[in-house]
Amino acid sequence: MKILKFGGSSVADAERIRKVAEIIRGKTGDGEEVAVVISAMGGVTGSLLKVCESVASSANDSESIIREIEDKHLGAARALLPVEKQPRVLAEIMSLCNELSDIARGASMLAEVTPRTSDLILSFGERLSASLLCEVLRLQFPDALFVDARDIIKTNSDFGKARVDFESSSRLIREFFLQNQGLKVITGFIASDSRGQTTTLGRSGSDYTATIIAAAVDASSVEIWSDADGVMTADPALVPEARSIEMLSYPEAMELSHFGAKILFPLSLYPAMMKKIPVFVRNTFNPSHPGTCISAGSAKGNGIIRGITSLRNISLINVEGSGMVGVAGISSRMFGSLSQNNINIILISQASSEQSICVAVKKEDSSEAIRLLKETFSNELSAGLISSVYGEDDLAIVAVVGENMRHVPGVAAKVFTPLGRNGINIKAISQGSSELNISFVVNENDLRKALRVLHQALFSSEIRRLNIFMAGTGSIGGRLLGMIHEQEKSLLSRRIELRICGLINTRKMIVCENGIDTGKWKTELESNSLQADFGKFSESIVSGRFENSVFIDATASDQPVQYYSGLLSSNVSIVAANKRANTGTLELFRNLQNSARKKNVSFNYETNVGAGLPVINVIRNLIAGGDEIIRIEAVLSGTVNWLLSEYDGTVPFFELVREAMKRGYTEPYPGDDLLGVDVARKILLLARESGFMLEQQEVQTEPVLPGGVPDGIDTDSLLSLIRSREGDFQHLYREAEARGMKLKYVASTEAGSASVKMTSTGVTHPFYTLKGSENCLIFTTKYYNQYPLVIKGPGAGVDVTSAGLLADIVRIAESVRV
Structure with a gap:
């Protein structure tokens, strides 16, 4: 048996539900029995949360929200079902929404939504979507059966994040599947406690439902269908070059999801991992793509690193003091204090000297964590044994994950060398003895750049990409752009990609994160509405959006020179045909040389003398x-x-x-x-x-x-x-x-x-x-x-000077290696 789970984006509207039905029909044609777990229609869970908020705040708009939910499902039913099938289904949808209205009205009288009531309200999303999909499938599979997971999955009464009673649930699931034949359409996310009260399974609850059922019936596989081509090497929203990962081990997938990968949640993999059931992550909108297979073994010999993931809105809490050295129990007291107050520790880092220890927590927990630790160590703070307890906000955690990192020397260098070259400061580092991941903390403003730098270094190392920003589009600058365009294939054959991300002349400027077409740069620049402003142009270069950035000065003006120091200090390399910086004051010359050396970036100006001659x-x-x-x-x-x-x-x-x-x-x-x-x-x-x-x-x-x-x-x-x-x-x-x-x-x-x-x-x-x-x-x-x-x-001459500039740029590209 296969368990197929479809997320909210997969069933967001009638057309998508139709696509899901086609996928299910294709899977049943394989000759293997299929059961389907379904999430609420896209956006409905969010609307139900608004109902809870409205009731709790006495905002009096819960009814209108419920009617919007009703209209969404009624519209989908009318689009998907023949007219003769509609009355009963429409009546069932309206009955469920009326029941929801009654619950909301009852809660509003108390102006309170308890966790139990919240779980009950949230359950309507899956109940509505699963019943609708079941009716659509009955057009092809008359014996399709709607299954309310509250009847077969039992939990404790910890509403909002209930713990599953696996023994009872497995027995109920097995009995139900043995007694009932046909295609089963099961509500995800919801369950019930021993008294029959509705509970929910928390984050990625529908995935969890699928693996709980798979483990109980010893399914051959679980397929998680969403809107991505599997688990990605990085977040595509931050790293456009991210690609799907063919294979992951259970521990790798858990590490990636723990640190922010959006496809799965660690707990949802646990039942499948215990039974060694492979989990496939597939794309509803690209069903021919193989996606990602998560199984007991990692793909040996297929790269050291599997993926990079991140968590935003992180705070780092530091406890420092020489009185901590050699004192047993400091860590225990620190972690115990936070644990007892339900503050989750995401990352831990301690200096080998034992003079400092820091933990990463969610930003919203930062103030409370500092207060608790100051209280816990009040005696040590008074005695001067601990000098300070303080926090740093606006941080992010980056995690580099891969089982093949174990016992491989040089992995840390592959991670941290490109980050240093791009001026990204590391606040804290953590690596477990399992060597499954390397985690570190950076400023949140540097997150995007850090992910792109790492992705290029770890997954696109065969291509050395520079992001180019050029001042001056006259004879020299224009010819250089032409040469880059003409030699694009030749450069790629040498594993070099020069992406033009910004151009500025005396009138106009353009900055484009995805690159400017070197064959159409004149049109793109002239059609752009931005007036030339070198200060803003410089700010764009150092904004943190671009990795391996290089500024080309193809002018003979003093204006760009005043920004050289800031660019170099921001780890931006410079290639200059302009001689004015190097032939100004001796102090400026020395400062620029020192800045480039200190930041380990290139300051190339071979064309300052002799055009393209090697002088x-x-x-x-x-x-x-x-x-x-x-x-x-x-x-x-x-x-x-x-x-x-x-x-x-x-x-x-x-x-x-x-x-x-x-x-x-x-x-x-x-x-x-x-x-x-x-x-x-x-x-x-x-x-x-x-x-x-x-x-x-x-x-x-x-x-x-x-x-x-x-x-x-x-x-x-x-x-x-x-x-x-x-x-x-x-x-x-x-x-x-x-x-x-x-x-x-x-x-x-x-x-x-x-x-x-x-x-x-x-x-x-x-x-x-x-x-x-x-x-x-x-x-x-x-x-x-x-x-x-x-x-x-x-x-x-224009050609030799432009060629000299290109040679300087290529030298920088050739140095972009770990």
Whole structure:
């Protein structure tokens, strides 16, 4: 025999009841006898609770609520049954609802709803739904039998959470099933005590009814039908990537449900576990899905972790004091005090030094728990043996569950390393000697992020996902988005997923938790109504909704820089094409480096110098290997080198500047290139990376344009100025040409100094052959002294810069491992 149980969402309306009937018909066709346990129609139990509240508060709306319940069932009956079958069923529904009204009126006269009366009122939900489903099934199975579980399941008189008398119940169930043939439709959730008074079985009571009956008749299996594809690896509402678990052991399922998994309640599994009856959790709305099988054995070799679950609204109660060390009975008194006052302890954690012990309780129990413990330890508090008893609210418990964790080293690292990398603070940790679960406490604001981080690390470790937020959607930012779109398949083949979750430019911004389509980002950004606000954009990044977050600065603005420190401190990695942070004050440079190091996040800015050339990483690798930078000479402006390479006096210099702007070689304001500001920033950064801690004003800079450029001049005026100085520039060019040399704009740093100036180079110098937008860097170091290290390649251009940014991002993705 199979026991099928259908939850409230499965029978919420006529169409769903029809679907349930189809599933039952399919199951009876297997040749095995079937019994069905049914919950109240979706929403009805909630309405019945409102009836209780209305009666207790004398709100006088209980009758209208009952009539809504009546209308719901009458409407379903009319939709499901042929006209000739309706009168008797409709009359039965109205009779039950009239009985309910009488009970509510009687209780309202006392303005009180006792636990016994509450159980009786709540019983009408299952009685109505089971009788209705039974009538629907009789259309196909004329011998279908309505069974009131109060006749076959006996409990004590602890109303609201009655304890089952298994001996009496099993005998009654077996006798009933032997004496009655046909398809049985049984009310879930309800039972009765020895005097015949209605009781209820508490949370997941209908599941409990199903397993009680299954154990009594030695059923072959129990199927729990709900609105989910089985037990999930995490709560899909918090972790969209959650997936169903194929197999669970009874202990695993109990651990998951104890810590918040909504499908099952631990007590409801107990009868099935005692008889080793497999329990299948299936989806009424996706019946072809196999769901989850809960049985005596876990799925060996199918992953270490089975699932992650959580509990909200938790408070942590701490008892601390040096006088606790070595004193027997402290824990006993603490737990006894709480237990005697019906305060449930959810988690326990104690320091090995014995100087502190903490317990997690429900938030609503926090104040009372603190009061009780202060009372219990009043003598110790007065004597200073216990220094404090206090609570922390707004917390959540996360539990990582799996039987295969036993005796496997490194599981804790798999759990806590990604949490630390994402800046999630752990308040308390608990792990039993059975090694079945690792539980810990976090701030409730961090719960969503913690679950997503863990789920990716434990269940999606084959995919390293970054959540990307980008400032700047111009030539560089736009091309980078294009590259990410073009290389999506290639990146996935390397197990890397780059999900664009936020974009901002000078006008608009968009933040999307589920990601922005990189093929349609322009449309999505422009159609979004949010006006650009970098403060709010930054707040979205650090809100706790996103794990493994990376901020990309593809601007040349000072505005994003002021948020770098906050982002790094919130465990957000940064990839910057923008040089302004690293070339601002030395204090800012050091602070950002220290923040990244302290939070163990990445601050990558390879494109700050040389576009896509490996410059910054080369310096770091040299120093890491014990080398010492003595001197760096470099042509660092691809823009200026292109201008100098192209210039031969036939095309005016200002025309070449205009062409460089058109090709995207220049900075947004070309004066930064011609004044030497951009090159000065680059050599300053190289100096700092080399260990020469200079301030910006210490870089001696000569402009490219003879005579310099006035401050505050706009682009059009700048081009006019260049045009007026064509003769001066032509003179410089002719002078170098006459000596067989070429003009190069060279930056250098050594021994704590740095400079940028126009230089004439001869044919033997590596700079002489540079063409177009090429950059060239010559490193003279302790190890590369006689033959300096030379790096040469394109140092400007949208493609190479965007590719350099992408490489920096991919390096971060490759580091996202436990």
